[in-house]
Each structure stands twice: as structure tokens, then as C-alpha cells.
Amino acid sequence: MLSLLRYMKPFRGAVLLVLLFTFLQTLSELFLPTLMADIVDKGVVTGDIALIWRVGGIMLAIAAGGVLCSIAASYLAARSAAGLGKILRQNVFSHVENFSLQEFDRIGTASLITRTTNDINQVQQVTIMILRMLVLAPLMCIGGILMAVSRDPGLTTVLLIVLPVLGLAIFLIASKGIPLFKKIQVKIDALGRVTREGLTGMRVIRSFNRVQYEENRFQEANEDLTQVSIRVNKIMGAMMPVMMLVMNMATIAIVWFGGARIQDGYLQVGDLMAFLQYAMMIMFSLIMLSVMFVMIPRAQASAVRINEVLQMQPDIEDPKTAAPAQKGKGRITFQDVTFYYPGAEAPALSNITFEANPGEVTAIIGGTGSGKSTLIHLIPRFYDVTSGTVSLDGVDVRQLTQEQLREAIGYVPQKALLFTGTIAENIRYGKEDATDEEVARAAEIAQADEFISAMEGGYEGLITQGGGNVSGGQKQRLSIARALVRRPEVYVFDDSFSALDFKTDARLRAALKQETTQSTVLIVAQRVSTVMEADRIIVLEEGQIAGIGKHQELMETSSVYREIVASQLSEEEIA
Structure with a gap:
């Protein structure tokens, strides 16, 4: 996957802007719970309406800035990833045109078509996620932890218990699903091959009354791909309910222990609300990272197949120093x-x-x-x-x-x-x-x-x-x-x-x-x-x-x- 990112060189400026806008978006999201805590603790509790309006206005301005940064980052990330896909498709097609018949025989036409379309599309989609989440999720996680600790170090004990549980659940689900993503690409190859043979050989199929046989072949390949897709989606479908269960349990624990600390005078209501939001940010960032860890191996499998084509050297190559052509003879x-x-x-x-x-x-x-x-x-x-x-x-x-x-x-x-x-x-x-x-x-x-x-x-x-x-x-x-x-x-x-x-x-x-x-x-x-x-x-x-x-x-x-x-x-x- 990393070897393909060298084709992002023409979009270096856009990528840097994506990282900058994502960083600014993360800062705005991390700052909002602190401002909200100030409104509750210094405005609502004391009845200071002027402070509520002033801090509320600052929150609106920061939120609007965060939205604009998010839109700009998403646009530039999508544009850069689409550009990467365009370059990869062009390079793969141009490289394949130099292949001798031996390379075509070795890889197969159906597989080359899949690699030029589906595999590159997988890499393109994951590139968008990497550009957006690679900065957003770690910053949000680390920033959320620091801000949560600054609000109340005592409540972070809940996070020390919840986060390893969340990480273990993510690991178990991903370890089951990732190998199946690799199988899916092979099944897509097989389905493409059967489809291509069935459509291009229609005259022969009909002349020998083998329509039902070809339908059965297609059904078998289609069912094979479907079953693998269902298995992987069942596994990945379990991720969100597990994540939400852990997050809701964490919310209950934070409110429970936070209420006790408010009663003991160690914590204010606004700080508890801010801590709760930071905890949600931390866990959501882990979920984003988990989605990345699941999607990257699938894209990695596609990237390996793309690289296999790009790195395959044709058996027939031009000489370094070509002999002058003898025009007009032909012996x-x-x-x-x-x-x-x-x-x-x-x-x-x-x-x-x-x-x-x-x-x-x-x-x-x-x-x-x-x-x-x-x-x-x-x-x-x-x-x-x-x-x-x-x-x-x-x-x-x-x-x-x-x-x-x-x-x-x-x-x-x-x-x-x-x-x-x-x-x-x-x-x-x-x-x-x-x-x-x-x-x-x-x-x-x-x-x-x-x-x-x-x-x-x-x-x-x-x-x-x-x-x-x-x-x-x-x-x-x-x-x-x-x-x-x-x-x-x-x-x-x-x-x-x-x-x-x-x-x-x-x-x-x-x-x-x-x-x-x-x-x-x-x-x-x-x-x-x-x-x-x-x-x-x-x-x-x-x-x-x-x-x-x-x-x-x-x-x-x-x-x-x-x-x-x-x-x-x-x-x-x-x-």
C-alpha cells in the first residue's frame, strides 16, 4: 500500500492542506467541551447571562470554523484520492500494453480487468480514509485523553478499564474479518472470469445448448462470492453493536462515579459533561482507527495485486541500443x-x-x-x-x-x-x-x-x-x-x-x-x-x-x- 502512495506526489500540496485542515478541525472539536463546561459552571450556575452569550458566540464561531475545515479537508482528500486512482489506472493500463503474450497468459485477462478497476477503487477509497482519519483519530484520541485528565484525573480510571476492553473487542473482530477480505478479491476475479467467458462465448454456448451449464457456473461463482461477503459482513456487523455497548457502559460508569465525585465536591457539573464528551471522542477515535485497520488490509490485498502488475517486467523488452532499421526491404x-x-x-x-x-x-x-x-x-x-x-x-x-x-x-x-x-x-x-x-x-x-x-x-x-x-x-x-x-x-x-x-x-x-x-x-x-x-x-x-x-x-x-x-x-x- 505504501509503495503506491508514491504516486501521490502531484498532490503533495493538497495532502498537506488536508492534514492542516484536519488538525484545525480536531482542535476546534477538542476545545468545544471546555467552553461548554465554562457556560455551565460559570454561566448557568451563577446566572451570568452575559457570559453565556459571549462564550456561546465563541462556541458557534469555533464550530463553524471546524465545519469549514472539515468540508475543505474532505474535498481535498477526495480529489487527491481520485487523482491517485486516475494515475494508477493509467499506469497499469500503459504497463500492461507492454506485456508479451506470456504475461497475459500468466495473469489472465479477467484478473487484469479486476485489478485495473475493482482493486484500484479499493485503494482509492481507503486513501480517502487514511488522509482524513490518519490525523483525525490519533489527535482526537490523544487530545481527548489529555483534556479528560485535565478535567478530573480520578475519573480516568474508568477509561483505563474501558479502553483495553474496547481494544480487545476490535482486535478479535478484525482478526476474524481481515483474512476474508483478501478472499473476496480472489472470488471477484473468478466471477469476472466466468462472466466474461459466458458473455463472449454466447454463440458457442447457445449452439451446444449449454446455457443452463453456464448459468450454473455463474451461480456457483456468484454464490461463492456471496457467502464469503456475508461471512465478513456478519463479523464486521458485530463491531458496531459491541462498540456501542462498551460506550454506553462507559457512559453509565462515568455518570455514576462522576455523580459521586460531584457530591464529594471534587468535580463540577460542567466538568463532568466535558469529561463525558471527551470520553466519547476517545472511544469514537478508536472506532475510526478500528475501521481503518479493517479496511487497510483489504486495500493492502488489492495494492499487492496492483503492484504485482506494475512490477512485472515483460519478458520481451527493447534493446538498450537499437539497430538502425533497414527501410524498404523486408527479408x-x-x-x-x-x-x-x-x-x-x-x-x-x-x-x-x-x-x-x-x-x-x-x-x-x-x-x-x-x-x-x-x-x-x-x-x-x-x-x-x-x-x-x-x-x-x-x-x-x-x-x-x-x-x-x-x-x-x-x-x-x-x-x-x-x-x-x-x-x-x-x-x-x-x-x-x-x-x-x-x-x-x-x-x-x-x-x-x-x-x-x-x-x-x-x-x-x-x-x-x-x-x-x-x-x-x-x-x-x-x-x-x-x-x-x-x-x-x-x-x-x-x-x-x-x-x-x-x-x-x-x-x-x-x-x-x-x-x-x-x-x-x-x-x-x-x-x-x-x-x-x-x-x-x-x-x-x-x-x-x-x-x-x-x-x-x-x-x-x-x-x-x-x-x-x-x-x-x-x-x-x-x-
Whole structure:
């Protein structure tokens, strides 16, 4: 928790003012019972009306000042805490954007969302309490004790008995509740994960009639969180009745013994009233501290989770001294590349060596799980190789900054992803300053212009969240247009034609061939028809190269390729 407070530096002035106003508020509250005692003992008892009006006016002025200080302190504390929350959210999001896929796999998307929202909100709320109560409660407690002793040292014996009882009750309740607060954050993670999977996978859930199953999963996670919340609220709910019981018992004891001391002449009525108020202040300050001690561990659990994200260093980092980028070429070279996924016993890729040159189409084909997408992910450094090198124009990609490297690549993912906004905005995601003509040209090459013109609004037509209002093939074509508009040196198509019909696929590949004559093109595909005309076909089997060559060469030399072809084409088409 303390490590996160370093982000409060921009609000140091406001924090100092909070402490000052809180201190003044505490002084005003501590001074009022003394003035009230003077009114009773020197005004009411003696009938001095002028003194009552004079001291009463001073009390009103001090009370008004205390209220103004309280309002100012609350406003500045809330503003500072909100600023802290804003900075933390920005820093967490910016840091997460630098993560490689390995860090996302390690923490999980649902947990990252919870940490960026719920956990930061917990820290923000507790920061307000700390700024207000951290000064207020101790000052009120210490000041109340000193003022109570100054009124009547003999009555403080009651406090010596009551305060340890109150402290013990607080300790017992907090020790039971604090561990449960930590569990709650984990349960929120689990509920967020189930909710996210249930909402994003709705088509699959309905297609397999698993709605009831998902409802049961959600109910189980929801019930789990509810039960833990009920348990902790039951425990914390017992705090206030116990506190009030102790305080009322203390009040009775003070009045009882105070009355006896008044009768014996050791104490005046006004002093007893003031002592009673100071006792209430002391006990209320302990209650405030107890609330803080309960809330801080919950925020601490959230702060640990936030710090875990902020302190996690990406496995993939930019070099301290980046190599100069070779603009305008785009040759990709794999040299004896082997890659293991974290924790895996067997390599996903073994001893991969090939070269993809500008002006050529290099296709990668193989069975499911053969390592096609893994190989493609090594080019933009979504993962780093375990051994060997991946080079761009003779420069190891690890010697380039990620921005330099990815600026040279137009990547179309296996699963087409669109963002909320217009069609033009989604295409311009590949090149922010693309002109209308460039956007239209990219869409035309991607065979997307026809369905775009048919949509309401054309290029200004809206895409809903996740591209829910367009088909899978339309999403793929818009993803391809997004890559084309940046005119990179290297095009990477990761099974990006799977949702297209054969006719559209053929037209798109013909248009791409004319557009990418100066670029390096790598295509991962399942269809033989997509790769047959490639300048180089790489056949993968179980993470190893089972053949490299053109279609006809592989038909003669690679049994794996022949099996793939035979499974998709008729004998007439093969001939």
C-alpha cells in the first residue's frame, strides 16, 4: 500500500492542506467541551447571562470554523484520492500494453480487468480514509485523553478499564474479518472470469445448448462470492453493536462515579459533561482507527495485486541500443530456430531454417498443432525464440525496438478483431493518417468495398463491439484492409482467408499479388488452393519442417504435403 502512495506526489500540496485542515478541525472539536463546561459552571450556575452569550458566540464561531475545515479537508482528500486512482489506472493500463503474450497468459485477462478497476477503487477509497482519519483519530484520541485528565484525573480510571476492553473487542473482530477480505478479491476475479467467458462465448454456448451449464457456473461463482461477503459482513456487523455497548457502559460508569465525585465536591457539573464528551471522542477515535485497520488490509490485498502488475517486467523488452532499421526491404530469415512455450517439456518449434524474400509469397501449411501460428508469432516478437535467430533484413529482431519492428509488418491475426467505431476508423487503425482514397483502395484490394457500400453509412457505418454486426468473412476482409493500408515491407497473414468463399479467396489473392510485388508475404493457410501458387511452401509437422519448395516439387518430395493435398483435392484437381 505504501509503495503506491508514491504516486501521490502531484498532490503533495493538497495532502498537506488536508492534514492542516484536519488538525484545525480536531482542535476546534477538542476545545468545544471546555467552553461548554465554562457556560455551565460559570454561566448557568451563577446566572451570568452575559457570559453565556459571549462564550456561546465563541462556541458557534469555533464550530463553524471546524465545519469549514472539515468540508475543505474532505474535498481535498477526495480529489487527491481520485487523482491517485486516475494515475494508477493509467499506469497499469500503459504497463500492461507492454506485456508479451506470456504475461497475459500468466495473469489472465479477467484478473487484469479486476485489478485495473475493482482493486484500484479499493485503494482509492481507503486513501480517502487514511488522509482524513490518519490525523483525525490519533489527535482526537490523544487530545481527548489529555483534556479528560485535565478535567478530573480520578475519573480516568474508568477509561483505563474501558479502553483495553474496547481494544480487545476490535482486535478479535478484525482478526476474524481481515483474512476474508483478501478472499473476496480472489472470488471477484473468478466471477469476472466466468462472466466474461459466458458473455463472449454466447454463440458457442447457445449452439451446444449449454446455457443452463453456464448459468450454473455463474451461480456457483456468484454464490461463492456471496457467502464469503456475508461471512465478513456478519463479523464486521458485530463491531458496531459491541462498540456501542462498551460506550454506553462507559457512559453509565462515568455518570455514576462522576455523580459521586460531584457530591464529594471534587468535580463540577460542567466538568463532568466535558469529561463525558471527551470520553466519547476517545472511544469514537478508536472506532475510526478500528475501521481503518479493517479496511487497510483489504486495500493492502488489492495494492499487492496492483503492484504485482506494475512490477512485472515483460519478458520481451527493447534493446538498450537499437539497430538502425533497414527501410524498404523486408527479408525475413529464420536460422535454426527452436521455441518452447513457458513450462512446456517439448518444443513447439525445432530447428526451423528458411528465408522469405521481398517480392515473394512464402506459404506455411501443416496439420493442426504443427506450429504454424507459433512460427508466425515469432516475427513481430509476440514471443522470443528460445534459441536461434529471427532476422529482418539481416538484423536480429531482438536488436530492433518493438515499434521499429512492428512498423515494418502488416499483421492479420487468425481471429479477426474489430474495434467499436466506424469502418473507416477500423481500417485507419493500421495507418492513422491514411487518406480517404487510401482507405478505399485498401478496402477494394481486400474485396471489402462491395459490402461496405451496401451498409448504412458506407465507410462511416458503425461497427459494434467485437464486430458483432458483420459476418466472419467481412471481419477478415476488414482486418486485411487494415494491414494493407499501412503498406508495410512484410505482410503476415495468419490463416486470414479461412472464412472466405473460394471465389472471394481467389479474387483477393490475385489483388494481393499485384499490390505486394515489392513486399515479403507470409501466409499461414489450411487450404491447399490458397498456397498452391506461392513461391515457397513450408510444410510443418510436429514443429519441424517436413518440406520446402513449390507445389509441384513438394508433390514429388514430401509425403506429408501429398497427404494434405489428397485430403482436400480430387484426383482431377491434383492432376
